[in-house]
Amino acid sequence: MKKILSAAVALATAFVLAGCGGGGGGNASEVNPGGPVKARQISWLLSRPADGAVITVMKQLAGEYATSHPGFSLNLITTPDRPSYIQKYETLAAANKLPELFDTDATPYAQKLAKQGRMLDAGALLKSLGLYDTYRASALDYQRFDDGTLYTIPFEYQMEFFWYNKALFKQAGVTVPTSLDQIPAMCTALRKAGVTPIALDGQDQWPLERYVAYQPFRVAGPGYIQKLKKGDARFSDPAGQKAADWLSAMGSAKCFQSGFSAQGYSDAQNLFTSGKAAMYNIGTWELSSLATTALNPAVRSDVDYFTLPTTADSVTTANESVTSSGIGMAVNAKTFDPLVRDFLKFALTRYPAAYAATGALSPTTNVRTTIPANATPLYKKAVAQANDVGPKLAMPWDTQLDPTTNTRLQQELVLLAQGNTTPGSFTGTMDSAIAQNAPRFFTK
Template sequence: MRRTFTAAVVAMALCLAPALAGCGTDSHGVDAGDVAPTGAVKPREISWLLSRPADGAVINTMRELADKYATLHPGFKLHFITTPDRPSYIQKYETLAAADKLPELFDTDATPFARKLAEHGRMMDAGRLLRSIGLYDRYRPAALDYQRFDDGSLYMIPFEYQAEFFWYNKALFRKAGIHPPRSLGDFPERCRALRKVGVTPIALDGQDQWPLERYAAYQPFRVAGPGYIRQLKKGQAKFSDAAGRKSAAWLSALGKAGCFQKGFSSVGYADAQNRFTSGKAAVYNIGTWELPSLATTALDPSVRDDVDFFRLPVTQGSVTAANEFVAPSGIGMAVNSHTYDPLVRDFLKFALTRYPARYAATGELSPTSDVKTVVPKNATPLYARAVAAADDVGKETAVPWDTQLDPTSNTKFQQELVLLAQGDISPSSFISTMDSVIARNAPRYAR
């Protein structure tokens, strides 16, 4: 879930967009909707270009299933091409895409770049594929919706499911004489109370930048719903609109209240996590992928019984419900239409049918709703409560903005957010800059 973009990646994305514009469906491969091609299943090696932890549950589970399939189909092998570093992965993925050299399977978010691939018939229709092998209705709607493009089309298959909560230290809240915020507007006051008793209010991974983007997305999601970012990224909405102004003002207020640790922009993922798990920070906004660190006996005994969570608070006049928040299904897997054949289909049917139960057995939340997460033996009661809360997600979910904005606008957005939260620029300056950047870059990237 750690997402960042570098200048090199931004340049690559903009450079490749025109190249894709000239692409059509080549003579090899199948039509994106031809999910059940006829012919014999001929075993061979296929590859999956991915950006996931090499020792994570997704790869380990799929490796196990691929090995099982190979015993039934001698000559088959699934080769994992792993690049966990997201910026490096994006550069590799987009370079291979421009050269039409993507492997059979590849990871991608529902970005404008991926949308171009789909428009030119380069990706199989995942919705049709899942329906054709009888799996579509097993998936959580939120897991599938996270992978969709704005028009509702589905070209990526989810392999995980997460819910993002605000984890908090009950003992530190008691020390400050406060309760979890009922509204987003309560955050600054809670932060000031925690600061008064010498506690860092919120542990933030500022180095990776995407965590701060989450905070920027919260007010617009509550006051305008998920449609705001879809319009904003196209230049059809502005930060100067009510939702954008609300976001900028709130981020500025969080900064003035000292909500984040000093020097947050240079604090990395592990350090932010450690500040919370060691009892040095009161709040940590992160997903259920961190349950092993937050809700098992691996957690420091001195804070273990004090950790709890609350969901994204609402606002006055909120258009989204309390059980509607960030519930991502991670980066999705696309299927290359140019290399799709009976073998790829047969393997995917074999693997995807068995994957949910195997994955859930590792303690993870499955992207399907038909299996239950196996809570680890060393889990605290919080683990099962978090899993239950993740199962209670409403229809609307907040999407990460770094997968929505064009790369150039996103890079500037991340930079300006830090300055805004540090008090180096005003909300009005932030709004003016971002409206100008998006107006200049969004149309160019969307072409």
């Protein structure tokens, strides 16, 4: 989920890629190539925790496949640090050296690869394997490009919540907000009670970027960011201006911990789990930390969560919020052959059950998540929540904006939340950034 890339690297690789044209591309729609299955090593360039469930399960399945296909092996090229991964991925893409499988979000950059015929049509592949209808619609929708095409396969399913400490809420005399607009005043009340309102990982930047997406999603729906990133809408439009005003108000109310911009993922989590912060906006990938007996006993009985609040003028509903299926796996069209297809059929058919057995939410609906023995009631509650998801998704903006604009947005958001720039200056700066950068990535 952490996607930070320098503007210089992003722009340079984009120009190199543009110069490549369709060179080295394969047949993106040829999902059932003829010929024998000849075992060899295939590689997967990925950006996932080395000890995470996705890699653990796929290693297991690759080993099982190798027992009946001597000579087969799956080489995992792992770079869990997302900025380094993106640089490696884009460099290999520019040199036409991507391996058989590679991770990518449905970004403007990835869409260029797809349009050049360098990524296999994942929707057509899943249908040819008889697996398409087993996937959650929202898991597939998260992977789609703006035109509805599907070129990546999900391996996860996550929901994002506001986790909160009931005891700290009671101490400050506040209740769960029914509107996003209530949050700045809540922060003021929590501060007066001596409580840090919201724990935030400011170092990685994407957690703060979530907040700028919330108001526009509620008041204008998912279409706003689709238009904004291409310059067909503006930050100074009502939806964007409301986001800027809201974040400025949150900054004035000192919603985030002091020095948040220099504090990382574990710092934010520790602040919440130690009972020093009242709220923490994070996804179900942290269920094992927040909804099991691994959670600090001092706060365990006080922790609960609420979903993204609506607003008085919402065009989206309470069960429509940030629901993701994580970074997807793309299939290199150039190197796709009977072996890659056969292995994917084997692995993707067995993956959901093995993944759900680890206690994770599967991107498919044909398995049930195993609730760990040390789970608190919140774990089961969160898993059940996955069955009540509306059709509109609040897409993370870092997967939508062009890289250069995204980098500028992350910088400006810190200034806005710290009170070092005004909402008007923020929207003006961001409108200028989009006008300058978007035409390099989007064609109208």
